[in-house]
Amino acid sequence: MTVWFFWGFVAASNGILIPLFKDKFHLLQWQSQLVDFAFYIAYTVGSILYFLVSGFLKKDILNKIGYKNGIVYGLIISAVGTLLFIPAAQIQSFELLLSALFIVGLGFSLQQTATQPFMIALGDPSTGSQRINMGGAVNNLGTTIGPVLISAAIFGAISEDAAKNASIESVKMPYLILGAIFLLFAWFFKASKLPHITNDEEVEIGTGVLKYPQLVLGMIAIFMYVGVEVTIGSNLGEYLKVSEKLDASQISPYVSLFWGSMMMGRWTASIPNFDVSPKTKNILTVVVPFVAFAVVLIVNAIRGSDISGLYIYGVCVISLIIAFFLSNDKPVRTLIIFASLGAIAITIGLFTTGRVALFAFISGGLFCSALWSAIFSLSTAGLGKYTNQGSAFLIMMIMGGAIVPVIQGRLADSIGIQLSYIVPVIGFLYLAFFAIRVQSVLRKQGIDFDKDVIKGAGH
Numbered sequence: 001m002t003v004w005f006f007w008g009f010v011a012a013s014n015g016i017l018i019p020l021f022k023d024k025f026h027l028l029q030w031q032s033q034l035v036d037f038a039f040y041i042a043y044t045v046g047s048i049l050y051f052l053v054s055g056f057l058k059k060d061i062l063n064k065i066g067y068k069n070g071i072v073y074g075l076i077i078s079a080v081g082t083l084l085f086i087p088a089a090q091i092q093s094f095e096l097l098l099s100a101l102f103i104v105g106l107g108f109s110l111q112q113t114a115t116q117p118f119m120i121a122l123g124d125p126s127t128g129s130q131r132i133n134m135g136g137a138v139n140n141l142g143t144t145i146g147p148v149l150i151s152a153a154i155f156g157a158i159s160e161d162a163a164k165n166a167s168i169e170s171v172k173m174p175y176l177i178l179g180a181i182f183l184l185f186a187w188f189f190k191a192s193k194l195p196h197i198t199n200d201e202e203v204e205i206g207t208g209v210l211k212y213p214q215l216v217l218g219m220i221a222i223f224m225y226v227g228v229e230v231t232i233g234s235n236l237g238e239y240l241k242v243s244e245k246l247d248a249s250q251i252s253p254y255v256s257l258f259w260g261s262m263m264m265g266r267w268t269a270s271i272p273n274f275d276v277s278p279k280t281k282n283i284l285t286v287v288v289p290f291v292a293f294a295v296v297l298i299v300n301a302i303r304g305s306d307i308s309g310l311y312i313y314g315v316c317v318i319s320l321i322i323a324f325f326l327s328n329d330k331p332v333r334t335l336i337i338f339a340s341l342g343a344i345a346i347t348i349g350l351f352t353t354g355r356v357a358l359f360a361f362i363s364g365g366l367f368c369s370a371l372w373s374a375i376f377s378l379s380t381a382g383l384g385k386y387t388n389q390g391s392a393f394l395i396m397m398i399m400g401g402a403i404v405p406v407i408q409g410r411l412a413d414s415i416g417i418q419l420s421y422i423v424p425v426i427g428f429l430y431l432a433f434f435a436i437r438v439q440s441v442l443r444k445q446g447i448d449f450d451k452d453v454i455k456g457a458g459h
Contacts, residue, residue, distance in 0.1 A: 001119075002185060003071060003111050004135040006078075008142030008259070010104060010178070012233065013150040014039060015255040017171070019237035019248040020154065024168050025094045029238055029417065030409035036234050038098040039105040040226070040401030046109025047396040062114055066196045067121065068189060070114030075186035078107030082179035089172045097168075100175075107182075112395065121197045137270055140263030140369075144256055144296055148303045150174055151252035166249070209386035209393065213441050218379020218390075221434040222397040225371050227404025228342070228427035232364045233258045234405045238417045239361065243353070253305040254358070257313065258365045260296035264289040265320055265369020272329050285324050289317050312355070316345075316363040323367070331374040335435035338374075342367030343428035346421055357418070364424060371431060378438045382445050 014035050022032035054060050062070050081103030088096035119131045153174035155166050209215055233255060240246045240254055268288045271281055293314065297307045323341055327334040342364055349360035376394060383390045404423060412420035442448070 001131075001135045001138045003075070003115055004139040005142040006182070006185075007108055007112065008139040008144075009146035009149075010108070011039065011146075011230075012143035012255065012259040013146040014101070015233050015237060015258075016147050016150045016154065016248070016252060018234055019241065019251065020166065020171075021094065021097070021168075022238070023248060024092075024166075027094075028409070029235070029412045030406055032238075033231075033234060033405040033409035034098055035101060036230055036405045037402040038102045040230065041399055041403075042102045042105025043109045043112075044396050044399040044402070045102075046106050046113075047392060050110075050113060051392070062117075067114045067118035068192075068194050068196060071111050071118070072186045072189050074107045074109075074111035074114065075182045075189070076107070077110065078104045079179045079182035079186065081105075081107060082175045082182060085175035085179075086172050089169045092168045097171075109395075113392075118197060122194075134270065136266050137263070140259065140266045141295075143259035144263050145299055147252045147255040147259065148299050151249065152303055155249035164247075209383060209389045212383055212386070212390070214381060214438050215379055215383065215386075215390045215393065217434055217438050217441070218375055219393055219397045221375045221379065221431055222372075222394050223400035224404075224427040224430045225368065225375055225400065226398050227400030228364070228424040228431075229262070229368045230401035231405040231408045231427075232346075232361060232368075232421075232424050235408050235412065235417060235420065236361065238412065239358070239421075242417050244358065252303065253300045253307065253310065254362060256300055257296055257310060258362045260292065260299075261316075261320075261362060261365030262369045263295070264292040264317060265366055267292045268320070268324055269370045269373065282325075286321055289320055290314070293317050309355070313359055313362070316359055316366060319363070320366040320369075324370070327370070331377045332435050332439045334370050334374045335378070336432050338367045338370050339428045339431035339435065343425050343432070346425045346428065350419065350421055350425070361421060364428075367428070375431070375434070378435070378442065381442055382447050 018032045018035050021027060021035060022029070025031075050061060057064065065073070081100050084100035084103060085097065088100050115135070116132055119135060123131065154170040236255055236258060237248065237251050240251045241248075268285055271284050271288060276284065297310060300310070301307050319341065323337050327337045345360050345363045345367060349357045352360065376391075379394055380387050380390050404427065408420045408423040411423060
């Protein structure tokens with residue numbers, strides 16, 4: 001679960017780097033989104049390399065090296081990327097900084113490919129989803145803390161002067177420390193008594209899985225979902241600069257709140273995986289989101305941010321709780337309800353101003369939070385021996401996090417940052433359509449998710 005924390009920490013911290021790089025390198029909004037492009041496209045490149053090398057060796061890579069070594073090598077690759085920040089910042093090269101983030105993401109791609117099956121294999125397979133959901137909860141703790149710590153390391157104080165005085169070289173120390181931590185944990189995993197485990201099942205090679213319409217529809221859904229999740233947070237800094245007149249040193253509470261909204265939903269979505277009574281489950285569904293909200297407030301208060309303006313966001317948290325009660329843990333219903341509420345929330349942000357618009361955009365994180373597992377479950381249902389292959393294709397579509405933010409950034413340069421948020425509205429609407437369409441597809445195959453619920457992992 002430690003590596004899940006790192007994935008979230010780095011990914012969310014990109015939201016702090018984007019406005020810093022835009023200001024210091026004098027970039028257009030779409031160019032600043034190349035930060036996320038470099039990071040997330042690495043997942044796709046990593047998946048393709050995985051397929052190519054496995055095909056060349058005629059043996060699955062992880063079956064050759066083992067899951068534990070996959071994590072070790074992934075951490076080393078990511079460490080190389082973080083350490084590349086030092087010369088990149090020294091010579092102030094935007095291109096080299098993007099290359100550094102790409103290498104970090106490449107390492108994460110290998111880590112993610114190895115970690116989820118490893119966590120399942122480390123215990124009873126029937127409880128594997130519980131361990132993965134716990135990993136997802138830790139991931140979102142990283143997304144909440146990451147922007148706050150990286151902002152503190154780069155800017156120090158929260159003030160206009162802090163943003164003006166910050167330089168590209170300010171990123172060297174936090175990423176040097178992060179690289180050292182990656183290497184430390186690589187050594188920890190290598191030296192640990194965790195077993196050497198491989199998958200002895202026959203691995204299907206090829207594209208036969210693409211004959212299943214639920215997988216093809218699901219690939220588009222994963223592309224849209226990750227794109228929506230990333231683009232809302234990544235363009236938030238520019239929106240805060242334009243609408244709230246905040247500089248790069250002052251945005252971390254709101255970036256943290258967006259990713260913290262994901263944590264509120266993920267923690268709540270994990271409740272059904274534990275053996276609790278229906279009454280206790282209902283109580284936890286109300287309490288857990290507010291506990292996660294309190295964590296966001298406490299982290300930002302420690303940073304020195306004024307959190308009094310964030311309290312009203314509790315109203316949005318209530319809407320999340322209602323959504324969970326309405327969805328009743330069913331993937332199709334969850335997708336329809338959460339995607340529809342996400343589209344409504346972002347639309348409200350398009351046509352309002354001030355705090356209403358700001359919190360409407362941020363609440364997109366609440367409604368993204370429960371979507372990954374539902375999409376994954378529906379997309380891989382009925383794939384049989386092609387399930388692993390289908391999962392690999394779905395992971396490949398994380399490229400949505402690379403492409404969609406650039407599209408919104410390009411749109412922001414032409415029609416303005418607020419109206420550019422029409423992009424996540426379109427993404428949410430597709431996800432609602434996917435739920436309705438895939439339910440029909442699966443019913444024709446004899447699979448009814450109103451009765452049979454398959455739980456998946458969170459991203």
